[in-house]
Amino acid sequence: MYGDERVGVVVPAYNEEQFIGDVLREIPEYVDRIYVVDDDSTDDTWTEILAASRDGSADRRYGQTDREPASDGGTDREPASDGPDPTEIPHRSRSDERPTSQRAWSVESMAQNGDSVRAALAERASEIRLRGRVVSIQHRSNQGAGGAIKTGYLAALVDGVDAVATIDGDGQMDPEVLSDLIDPIAEDDIGYTKGNRLLRREYRSEMPTLRLVGNFILTFLTKIASGYWRVMDPQNGYTVISREALESVGVTNLYEDYGYCNELLIRLNVADTRIADVPTDVEYADEESHIRYSSYVPRVSTLLLRGFLWRLKTKYLILDFHPLVFFYLFGAGAVGLGALGGVYTLWRGLAAGSGVGFGGVLSPLLVVAGVAFLLFAMVLDRAENESLVRPQQLGANSARME
Missing domain, CATH: 1.20.58 (Methane Monooxygenase Hydroxylase; Chain G, domain 1)
Structure with missing residues (x-):
């Protein structure tokens, strides 16, 4: 818990076997749920995720609530009765703001559930495991950076956490400053906070020149498209969103590739969501970018133009004039x-x-x-x-x- 807020963190990971373990272990203790999404990696990312999530809790899949297979491959045995059942998910009911508890779901049971959020999550995941506070999700196929974030958001909606952060699995983001992004949501009527690497000169100096120039260009285009004219560094993936704001943007329809954060700003603006920029640093090490700029630039430009026209139509013609x-x-x-x-x-x-x-x-x-x-x-x-x-x-x- 962070004050009265139940906090979840979404960690997208694609071929991050070198970094993902340390990222998960360094996430602050006040985080209630960690949704780490392996985007169909081709290396040992999934193995590293499972290893880092071991904390003494039983290793079981969502929905395996009554019996679990014996470790020696023999007959089923009853799970240990001491301590809380690790397959129960703390949940904040929409009809009653008091914290409640509900059972975890297997991929199969979620697919059969009539709820669209659970069904969407089941459609994307081949496996979901719960170990302590870590929910490990493996994609059926590669969905892209935005797709992994989207899967984590869906799982967070199922859990009903109050604030959902995103931290990349490449170790660039400092988890110690997460509280700075949560504070505006916990203490004010802010619905979305994001890191900003451009506000301070010392942060800008650490960014490669080509990336800095591209960021300034995308900042200008995103200001026009989103209507958030005082926002900078829209590509920053260090964010926190409130449950109310997440429910307002239509998660199942979010864009699923690089550029998802730009489209999310457009949707938040149409929902009249207040947002805040928070100065954040970034550490550039040996991580490898998965962005292909030859396809990224025209695709994101088209996305911004389409989102801009949709925002004008929806916000200034349909919802109001x-x-x-x-x-x-x-x-x-x-x-x-x-x-x-x-x-x-x-x-x-x-x-x-x-x-x-x-x-x-x-x-x-x-x-x-x-x-x-x-x-x-x-x-x-x-x-x-x-x-x-x-x-x-x-x-x-x-x-x-x-």
Whole structure:
């Protein structure tokens, strides 16, 4: 427990046999559940996960509640009766805020359950094991970085924890600063916190130059797409989300590859979720990036454009009305027409050997007017969402732990 908050941590892992064990062992004691997701790794990541999760608790699958096989391969034996049953999951009921308890589920029983969250989790997992506070989940097939986070989120929704963090399995993130990300959720009406490696110069200096430039570009594009204009470092995977915010974004439909964190910000904005940036450091060691930039850049750019249009339609036309959506449309249309007109006029002028006519003057005017419309729309958009972002400057380890 962290104060009155039950905390879960999602740890995605793909070919992280060198780092995953240390990551799991270093997660703070106040964390109630650790959902570590092996994304169909081709190395010994799963073996390392199971080894690191041993804490004296019985090794059993979700749902194996009554009997367990004898270690010598003989007949079944009754599990030890001393201490709490490790297959029971503490659960906070939605209808009654008092903590309750419910049995764990096997993959098979979850698949037969009518609940869409449990069914989605069963569809993705080939095996789920519970050892103490560690829920080890192995994917049926590789789902991507966002897919592993999504699986962990589904398991956290099943458990009903109050705040769910994400910590990568490559050892780059310092678990000791997790409390700094939990504090705004535990103490304020913040629904989502994320690390920010760009707020402080000493943190930026540790980031490779190419990654830093790419991060600044994605920061700018994500500001426009998400409506969170004061957010930086959107690619940071060190996050905490409240249960209410997680329930509002539609976890089963989340994007499942790199770029998931950008889309999540868009969905949170439509749900009017307040978020906070928290300065965090990162350690770059021998880990290997799994991102292929030749496909990543166009895919995430398309994702952001699609998410931007969805946000405008949903937030400013369907759920409410705001004229800024028309300024965006008029601005984009004027810039597009002006650019096409300029190209056409230039081509006609070169073909005919004549000078620039009226069309050559009108096209730049359209572009200027379009840019003015777009800038005005951005100003309105920023003002509309200003109250949804609270940058945080928190001291390290302001613990309220139990």
